[in-house]
Amino acid sequence: MNWLRSLMMPAPGSSYASEVDDLYMLIFWISAFFFLLIAGLLSYFVWRYRRRSADEVTPHISHNFKLEVVWSVIPLIIVVVLFFLGFNSYMNARVGPGEALEIQVRGKRWVWEFEYPDGMRTLNEIYIPVNRPVRFVMSSEDVIHSFYVPSFRVKMDVLPNRYTDLWFHPIEEGVHTMLCAEYCGRGHSDMLAQIHVVSEAKFREWQEQGDERMRTMPLAELGKMLYESRGCATCHSIDGTRREGPTFKGIYGESHAMRDGSTVLVDENYLRESILEPQAKIRSGYEAIMPTFQGLLREREIAALIEFIKAQK
Numbered sequence: 001m002n003w004l005r006s007l008m009m010p011a012p013g014s015s016y017a018s019e020v021d022d023l024y025m026l027i028f029w030i031s032a033f034f035f036l037l038i039a040g041l042l043s044y045f046v047w048r049y050r051r052r053s054a055d056e057v058t059p060h061i062s063h064n065f066k067l068e069v070v071w072s073v074i075p076l077i078i079v080v081v082l083f084f085l086g087f088n089s090y091m092n093a094r095v096g097p098g099e100a101l102e103i104q105v106r107g108k109r110w111v112w113e114f115e116y117p118d119g120m121r122t123l124n125e126i127y128i129p130v131n132r133p134v135r136f137v138m139s140s141e142d143v144i145h146s147f148y149v150p151s152f153r154v155k156m157d158v159l160p161n162r163y164t165d166l167w168f169h170p171i172e173e174g175v176h177t178m179l180c181a182e183y184c185g186r187g188h189s190d191m192l193a194q195i196h197v198v199s200e201a202k203f204r205e206w207q208e209q210g211d212e213r214m215r216t217m218p219l220a221e222l223g224k225m226l227y228e229s230r231g232c233a234t235c236h237s238i239d240g241t242r243r244e245g246p247t248f249k250g251i252y253g254e255s256h257a258m259r260d261g262s263t264v265l266v267d268e269n270y271l272r273e274s275i276l277e278p279q280a281k282i283r284s285g286y287e288a289i290m291p292t293f294q295g296l297l298r299e300r301e302i303a304a305l306i307e308f309i310k311a312q313k
Helices: 002-008 017-047 064-093 200-209 213-216 218-230 269-274 298-308
Strands: 101-108 112-115 121-123 127-128 134-140 146-148 156-159 164-168 174-180 192-198 256-259 263-265
Touching: 002 121, 017 064, 064 256, 101 127, 101 146, 121 127, 127 200, 134 146, 134 156, 156 164, 192 200, 269 298
Parallel strands: 101 134, 127 192
Antiparallel strands: 101 112, 112 121, 134 164, 146 156, 146 174, 174 192, 256 263
16 A cells, blocks of 8 residues: 555655654554444445334434443544554654764744754755764744654754754655744745755765765856855845845945945955855845854855856846
8 A cells, every 4th residue: 555655645754754654554544444434334324224104113222331332442442552652653753862963953034054063054955864863953043933854754843942853864865855834924935945865975075065066056056046045035136126135136336335324335355244244234224134154155155146146237
């Protein structure tokens, strides 16, 4: 019945997913069995005990002790068994191995930020090695978010002012979509991330150099990809529309007034400073809400974003 399971759920990407799927299918088949049993008996009784004449009198039956015991005890046994199976699966999901790779996750409107033990950080994209347990320690910088990876069968709320965690063991290489399952504002549906499960060798290579696309893609094209994947599009438009941050349309080469009364020419140095130290110079008419990308972007990625902004004539 694997075809039925594949119709109901995405392909499993972690060792825990099979536990969830097995329990789900057990509950599904128990429910299907009792649905067919009850519907079948109901249809049979409607036909078998139909009224055959106008003067027919229905027998008075107050109760049946044996039947009452059967329909009470059997469901009780099923529910107790399901409870212990579910509790065991829950404990497996909550208690991870001590040797797991620990990654810090911060949710903020409307991006996911990941920080590795060596201090490297990424936005909306993460690489993890296959066949190695991973533990996420999560917190929120603003409102309640919910970290959900359907193919891993894991979900956990991400809360401000406290930590939550989850772990999983990826079992095969591939790309998995992670999303926010708790409505968190206007950009909620854009709060997506990609989890790349790769070999240990590719993971090491990515830590040092980034992936192949980032090393070979033209700067402007790479900048467009980063604009969409790093959350820039949430606050900065490219068509002149006003959002939380200034539009990128025609911004390069112009002089803009700052909140402190000074005037700044938008050139490469200003754009770089705004990416790495966004609170240094705040444009007049806008709030100081942009987070720093210090440590989140490699040098080539910074150059690519600058090139993309320059291209928005």
